[in-house]
Amino acid sequence: MTNISDITPLRDAAPLAGTGVRVAAELHANLTAPALVAHALRQGDGRLSADGALMVRTGVHTGRSVGDKFVADEPETSDEVWWGKVNQKLPREKYQVLKGRVQAYLQGRELFTQDLYAGADPAHRIKVRLVSPSAWHALFARNMFIRPAPAELENFEPDYVILHAPFFEADPAIDGVKSSSAIVLSFAEKTIIIAGTQYAGEIKKSIFTVMNWILPSQGLLSMHCSANIGPEGDSALFFGLSGTGKTTLSSDPTRRLIGDDEHGWGPEGVFNFEGGCYAKVIDLSQKSEPEIWAASHRFGTVLENVVADERGNIDLTDRSLTENTRACYPVEYIPNVELSGRGAVPKNVVMLTADAFGVLPPISRLTPAQAMYHYLSGYTARVAGTEKGLGAEPEATFSTCYGSPFLPRHPQVYGKLLQKLINEYGANCWLVNTGWTGGAYGVGKRMSIGHTRALLRAALAGELDHVEYRTDPFFGLSIPVAVPGVPSEVLDPREAWADKAAYDNAAKALVGRFIANFASFAEHVDDDVKAAAIKAA
Numbered sequence: 001m002t003n004i005s006d007i008t009p010l011r012d013a014a015p016l017a018g019t020g021v022r023v024a025a026e027l028h029a030n031l032t033a034p035a036l037v038a039h040a041l042r043q044g045d046g047r048l049s050a051d052g053a054l055m056v057r058t059g060v061h062t063g064r065s066v067g068d069k070f071v072a073d074e075p076e077t078s079d080e081v082w083w084g085k086v087n088q089k090l091p092r093e094k095y096q097v098l099k100g101r102v103q104a105y106l107q108g109r110e111l112f113t114q115d116l117y118a119g120a121d122p123a124h125r126i127k128v129r130l131v132s133p134s135a136w137h138a139l140f141a142r143n144m145f146i147r148p149a150p151a152e153l154e155n156f157e158p159d160y161v162i163l164h165a166p167f168f169e170a171d172p173a174i175d176g177v178k179s180s181s182a183i184v185l186s187f188a189e190k191t192i193i194i195a196g197t198q199y200a201g202e203i204k205k206s207i208f209t210v211m212n213w214i215l216p217s218q219g220l221l222s223m224h225c226s227a228n229i230g231p232e233g234d235s236a237l238f239f240g241l242s243g244t245g246k247t248t249l250s251s252d253p254t255r256r257l258i259g260d261d262e263h264g265w266g267p268e269g270v271f272n273f274e275g276g277c278y279a280k281v282i283d284l285s286q287k288s289e290p291e292i293w294a295a296s297h298r299f300g301t302v303l304e305n306v307v308a309d310e311r312g313n314i315d316l317t318d319r320s321l322t323e324n325t326r327a328c329y330p331v332e333y334i335p336n337v338e339l340s341g342r343g344a345v346p347k348n349v350v351m352l353t354a355d356a357f358g359v360l361p362p363i364s365r366l367t368p369a370q371a372m373y374h375y376l377s378g379y380t381a382r383v384a385g386t387e388k389g390l391g392a393e394p395e396a397t398f399s400t401c402y403g404s405p406f407l408p409r410h411p412q413v414y415g416k417l418l419q420k421l422i423n424e425y426g427a428n429c430w431l432v433n434t435g436w437t438g439g440a441y442g443v444g445k446r447m448s449i450g451h452t453r454a455l456l457r458a459a460l461a462g463e464l465d466h467v468e469y470r471t472d473p474f475f476g477l478s479i480p481v482a483v484p485g486v487p488s489e490v491l492d493p494r495e496a497w498a499d500k501a502a503y504d505n506a507a508k509a510l511v512g513r514f515i516a517n518f519a520s521f522a523e524h525v526d527d528d529v530k531a532a533a534i535k536a537a
Contacts (some may be wrong), residue, residue, distance in 0.1 A: 005213040014285070015029035015030070015115070015129075016131065017128060017157070017158075018158050019106075019129065019161050020276055021103050021106045021107055021111070021163075024109060025109055026110040028111070028112045028138075030113065030114060030153060031138070034300075036112070036139040036142065037135075037299070038232050039125055039132075040135040040139065043134070043135055043136075045134060045136050045310070046136055048299075049312045049314075050308070050311055050313045050314070050348070051297065051298060051299070053298060053299065053300075053301040054139065056136050056305075057125070057198070057304075057305055058197075058305055059082050061197040061199040062304075062305055062324050063199060063322070066405055067178060067329075068181040068182055068183055068196075068197075069088065069175065070087075070095075070183070070184045070293050071083075071184070071408065073089040073091055073092055074092050074186065074187070074188040074189075074312035077188055078187040081408055081409070082225050082408060082410040086405055092160050092304075094177075095184055095193075096177055097174060098176075098193060099186075100323075101168075101174070101175070102168055102193055105168045109133065112131075112133070112135050112138035113130060113138070114145075116141060116146060116147060116148065117275075118207050118274070118331075119209060119273055119479055120263065120271040120272045120273070121264065121271040122148060124214075124220060124264060124266070125146070125208065126159040126160055126207075127156060127157065128142075128158060128159070128160050128161075128162065129158035129160075129162070130162045130203065133165070133166075134283065139152075139300075140200040140204075141200075141203055143276040143300070143301070144203070144275070144328060145274055146275035146498065147275055147330075158278060160191070160207070161191050161192070161294055162192045162194065162203060163194070164194045164203065165193075165195045165196075166194070166336050167198075168193070168196060169196050170182040170196050175298055179196070180196045181194075181195065182194075182195045183197070183202050183206060185206060185408070187408070192207075194206065196407065200302070200328065201278065201306075208224070208403075208406050209408055211262070212403075217415075220264050220417075221264065221266070221267040221414060221418055221421060222263075223238065223239065223401075223414075224261065224262060224401065224402045226238040226246045226249075226261060226263075227251035227257075227270050228250045228251075228255040228256060228257055228338075228343075229255060229256045229258060229338055230255050234460070235269065235345065235348075236250075237265075237270065239350065239402040240351070240444060241378065241403075242324075243280070244451070245352055245354070246260065247277065247279045248289050249432075249452065249456060251291045251292055252456075253291070253336055254457065257334050257337045258271075258337075258338045258343045259274055259277075260277045260278075260331075261277070262274055264269075265421055267345075268345055269342060269344045269346075270342070271343075272331075272341035272342070274341075275331055276328060276494055277295070277329055277333075278328050279292050279296070279327050281325050281326060281327045282319055282324070283317055284316045291334050291336070292334075294335075295334060295423060296316075296327040296329070298312075298333055298428060300329065300330065300333075301333065302327070302329070303327055304327075304328070305316075306325045306326075307320060308448060318488055335375055340482065343515040345425050346425070349371060349422065349428070349429045350432055350459075351366070351374050351430065351431050351432070352380075352432050353431065353432070353435065354380050354434050355435035355436065356383045356440060357381060357436070357441075357506050358440045358503075359474070359494075359506050359510055360475065360477075360493060361433060361477060361491065361493050362432065362433050362437070362447055362490055362512075363433070363459065363464075363479070363483075363491075364430065364431045364472070364477035364478055365429070365430060365464065365469065365480075366477075367532060368419060368422045368423055369528040369529050370424075371478075372415055372418065372429075373525075373529050374431055375401060376400050376401065376411060376415050376518075377400070377517060377518065378400050378403070379514065380397050380399075382434075383395075390471040394440060394441045395509070396513045398513075398517040401414045401418075412524040412525070419529075431477065432452065432455065433493075434447050437493060437496045439497055439498075439499075451486050451487075454479070454486055455483060458484070463483075468480070468481040469481070474504075474507040474510075475507070475534050476532075476534060479492070510537070511535075515536060518533050518534070
């Protein structure tokens with residue numbers, strides 16, 4: 001462990017350039033993980049687990065504050081922003097007031113800065129500077145993003161600045177926001193304000209929103225997906241919302257991980273935006289997910305809202321603080337990783353859903369038009385226990401492009417880019433259900449991860465290219481009739497139900513939900529996508 005007395009913080013103002021903060025009581029620039037852990041313990045913001053991970057709590061905010069996210073309404077960018085519930089308008093003058101108040105709050109405090117990259121492709125990366133009074137948040141950012149070589153830190157000039165003030169309370173009457181928390185992005189000034197929330201995921205997702213803003217203007221697709229590389233150098237993408245298995249399924253010992261959450265796709269292939277992973281760890285199994293489990297038990301990892309006993313032995317089944325427990329660690333903590341963060345043009349595109357109604361097949365092959373439809377739909381289902389306020393019945397969730405909270409532009413921008421890339425490069429597309437089988441949540445059981453891995457490996461290896469398929473009568477999906485190692489009743493979701501009439505009713509109900517959701521964007525898609533849409537029989 002590094003001793004505090006051994007740490008010599010930088011005292012010149014260069015690490016604060018571009019932040020609008022000119023004075024710091026103590027300025028710690030680009031400290032490494034051991035020093036940041038030492039400072040976090042000194043600040044009383046965490047403790048070490050028995051294995052050395054830094055355990056922190058995020059207070060009342062154990063997830064993103066969706067209703068507190070704003071985009072500054074600026075004439076330079078206003079016409080291109082997808083305004084609405086996702087991107088709430090904050091008048092420019094109110095943004096300036098809030099920015100000034102946060103800068104004044106940070107002025108003269110002990111501060112930690114980190115200079116980092118977002119984007120593994122040098123041609124499409126941005127330089128990010130975080131300034132925060134919290135050492136553990138600086139460690140989170142250092143784990144999460146790409147760490148420049150020491151020589152690259154000389155004369156580092158940020159493209160975007162994050163003003164991070166987790167204990168500053170915004171005032172709706174003064175700042176024009178809704179609560180004491182505020183996450184505000186200014187694309188014109190290239191500044192992000194995060195105030196009033198300790199949840200570190202806001203740092204990660206704010207930069208993801210920035211990349212979603214920048215890349216489409218360069219003709220590249222930005223994606224909320226994981227990615228890995230097979231033994232033959234073939235890349236695969238895994239789209240999916242939280243809880244669908246995106247991180248778990250891409251961390252496959254037979255394939256090299258590129259990244260677990262955010263990527264870009266262009267003519268040169270796929271590239272990770274990040275240099276770390278932010279894995280959900282509730283109920284994490286050492287047997288089923290050994291790589292992520294091991295990474296969660298290492299020094300340098302940040303554990304958010306994970307509970308441990310007095311000796312620091314963590315309990316990954318304890319959800320007393322939140323269902324949304326997380327581990328943030330550098331990507332190199334995963335043993336089978338592609339350290340360049342880059343891969344070839346994807347050969348397979350996998351869309352993951354956790355269907356809690358238990359009616360979707362475990363795997364189906366999609367046409368390009370169907371892939372576009374399911375990409376714009378972004379379906380999964382939430383169940384009681386995963387989020388506060390949910391009842392006993394599953395709740396269908398549709399998040400367009402598998403990431404609507406992070407899309408600053410209209411979804412059709414991203415959808416058309418994906419369709420163009422799939423058609424141009426001939427990627428195989430799959431819909432994989434990691435949810436329930438044999439009945440809905442509470443009656444059926446969760447799909448076996450062993451079966452899901454077997455199906456995915458067969459698909460990615462090309463073993464499903466020439467097998468017999470049948471068409472599902474409810475969803476119009478092409479389902480393989482037989483796959484080695486997977487029981488036939490698992491492949492046919494209706495056969496897995498004891499009550500076939502109950503299955504039919506549940507399937508018809510989900511079809512209706514798809515139809516209602518599609519109506520919101522049908523006018524923006526081409527005729528082939530409309531023809532591929534799920535329709536009532």
